[in-house]
Amino acid sequence: MSLSDQNRDLSSIYNLEIKHAPDAGGHFGRFGGRFAAETLMQPLKEIEEAFLEAWADPAFHEERIDLLKNYVGRATPLYHARHLSKEVGGAQIYLKREDLNHTGAHKVNNTIGQALLARRMGKKKVIAETGAGQHGVATATVAAMFNMECNIYMGREDIRRQAPNVFRMKLLGAKVVPVDSGTATLKDAVNEALRVWVATCEDTYYIFGTAAGPHPFPLMVRQFHTVIGQEARHQCLAQTGRLPDVAVACVGGGSNAIGLLHPFYDDNDVRLVAVEAGGHGLDGDEHAASLAAGKPGIIHGSLSYLLEDDEGQVKGTHSISAGLDYPGVGPELAAMLDAGRLDLDSATDNQALDAFKILTRCEGIIPALESSHALAAGMRIAAAMSPEQTVLINLSGRGDKDMGTVFELLGDEIEGEQA
Structure with a gap:
């Protein structure tokens, strides 16, 4: 991989080999897989293909590592x-x-990578879920940097608990959408974000915030982190x-x-x-x-x-x-x-x-x-x-x-x- 001299210090640390990869269906042993609505199966496969293509592209990592170093501030001490x-x-x-x-927080490692992927796929809008608000802030941050429309789904109980982060998201230009179902916490925010994505996946990219969810999100989030x-x-x-x-x-x-x-x-x-x-x-x-x-x-x-x-x-x-x-x-x-x-x-x-x-x-x-x-x-x-x-x-x-x-x-x- 060819990287500019200023990023060579980080690139020498980062191993880009995908170790302990899941099987073709996204399974780690008996766990994982892709259990999603029929309308989401094709978008998930498209994201998987785009990710694997990007991960093999030196230009993708050149830009990602440049942002990790000069925007995020890596390597952290x-x-x-x-x-x-x-x-x-x-x-x-x-x-x-x-x-x-x-x-x-660590969340920006992932949002940088997925925002670059969304742009590569031609998506103009991003959505995300958040609990503590750190993934929401990190998503709103990269959306502002890449000039993307951004909606963040957050349980109303978490909105109450994490008021400073809610204001940060709004300040960054994101719309924070309260979720009142269930316990009004992270689980319910994910439910709502997935429901919305089903109807908007043609022009919207879902920046999933944790190493869970349907394949390829667990693999992608792991690789970015x-x-x-x-x-x-x-x-x-x-x-x-x-x-x-x-x-x-x-x-x-x-x-x-x-x-x-x-x-x-x-x-x-x-x-x-x-x-x-x-x-x-x-x-x-x-x-x-x-x-x-x-x-x-x-x-x-x-x-x-x-x-x-x-x-x-x-x-x-x-x-x-x-x-x-x-x-x-x-x-x-x-x-x-x-x-x-x-x-x-x-x-x-x-x-x-x-x-x-x-x-x-x-x-x-x-x-x-x-x-x-x-x-x-x-x-x-x-x-x-x-x-x-x-x-x-x-x-x-x-x-x-x-x-x-x-x-x-x-x-x-x-x-x-x-x-």
């Missing part, structure tokens, strides 16, 4: 959190700083001389997790950990731990683990973090679990809040509540290890968007400390 490591005791903790990306793990792998070797002992990421649908963990898949000495939202605690029903407590079923166009009741209806979920408040998970993570290559952990709302406070006070870094779940589990894992070992945690986003929620829950406590 790998930060040795020395104070946090000392506070926790045990292993050394390293943070992959996806919070430092333009738009404040593997920059996270490929950079982290390179940075760990450069800074410590070895790969991490453990790599940890939070999981809702799974985009940041598959992006960090997939490049370590073949490194059997690296333990891969997915941290789900325990909500009020896994002993009750109010959580979003699809991998730990779910069973195989079809959700949003693919077969994976999901939370459902005895009658096969998708359960409502709860997490303090809107981005993890989802009853399913990407099919490749489900396949990794079945293959014994993925370990599970969870963090409750309170544990995530505690990790949020500790990182903020120890390192001056305010994490997203989604990332705080990975922090909570990663700190617990590190505490049981030796100081010569390392734990890599994906800090998938920054916490600006969560200030309203945190203020509601911790405001009196923080104010009391200042009294």
